[in-house]
Amino acid sequence: MSDFLARMLAVKAQEVRALHARPDVAELRAQALAMAPGRDFLAALRARPGAAIIAEVKKASPSLGDINPAADPAAQARLYAAGGAAACSVLCDASYFKGSLADLAAVRAAVDLPLLAKDFHIDELQLAAARLAGADAALLIAAALSPQRLAALYAEALALGLTPLVEVHAAEELPAALALDPPLIGVNNRNLDTLKVDVQTAARLRPMIPAHVLTVAESGVSGPADVARLRAAGLDAFLVGGALMAAADPLAACAALRQAAEAAR
Numbered sequence: 001m002s003d004f005l006a007r008m009l010a011v012k013a014q015e016v017r018a019l020h021a022r023p024d025v026a027e028l029r030a031q032a033l034a035m036a037p038g039r040d041f042l043a044a045l046r047a048r049p050g051a052a053i054i055a056e057v058k059k060a061s062p063s064l065g066d067i068n069p070a071a072d073p074a075a076q077a078r079l080y081a082a083g084g085a086a087a088c089s090v091l092c093d094a095s096y097f098k099g100s101l102a103d104l105a106a107v108r109a110a111v112d113l114p115l116l117a118k119d120f121h122i123d124e125l126q127l128a129a130a131r132l133a134g135a136d137a138a139l140l141i142a143a144a145l146s147p148q149r150l151a152a153l154y155a156e157a158l159a160l161g162l163t164p165l166v167e168v169h170a171a172e173e174l175p176a177a178l179a180l181d182p183p184l185i186g187v188n189n190r191n192l193d194t195l196k197v198d199v200q201t202a203a204r205l206r207p208m209i210p211a212h213v214l215t216v217a218e219s220g221v222s223g224p225a226d227v228a229r230l231r232a233a234g235l236d237a238f239l240v241g242g243a244l245m246a247a248a249d250p251l252a253a254c255a256a257l258r259q260a261a262e263a264a265r
């Protein structure tokens, strides 16, 4: 496991202990289960075959530091919706990304798009908390979990009405991910050891993933040309954070990504 991931998982273990110490811990799962059904994340991506942009609210990152720390998550998400995003991703980690579940809840109140809770989920209660904050989908990082824990969190996400987005970074993580027979998978272009991106990673791994599995290219998409290249390599959807958060006009930047994907169809 990379040094970064080990440090991040130590932070998450601490957060999970705090979650389990909450006075309302016994009710969290029941409250999440009692919620009205959320928005269908997978259907929203399928509705735009090959041209689905998942636009991310990401104030800072371990690789770049501050990106747009003063951004208003709700206002940013409204611009993404107006720019034609199929869904939003919201960084919920505070330690390295300056995000929070409050950001997710603010975005939930602002837009009607399906929302992905982007965090390093290692415990069932984190999924319940994300659902309660308004998530429709939750990230599950294969490199952060044993195959058994990945399967357990995958089942719990489904039970809570969340679409799991299983994320791989390398070919050796695919067997555990594909064993779940997921309809949706993410390939992250970022190397978790170096934190550097190689946008060809998603293109290299795409042929190893069954054609019917909707595959999201994550990280390192800097503009329309990357989207067009990844689309040509068979990627179905594109998760973009930094480029949109740093854009002077996030609405236009999002629309340009979507148009590039549509043109490459």
Ligand SMILES: O=C(O)c1ccccc1NCC(=O)[C@H](O)[C@H](O)COP(=O)(O)O
Binding pocket: 004, 056, 058, 061, 062, 063, 064, 188, 190, 192, 195, 218, 219, 220, 221, 239, 240, 241, 242, 243
């Ligand atoms: O963004 C990082 O620096 C990072 C470092 C280590 C683990 C995860 C990281 N980012 C999470 C993501 O997957 C991205 O926020 C997402 O794919 C969007 O990436 P980008 O368009 O490159 O901002």
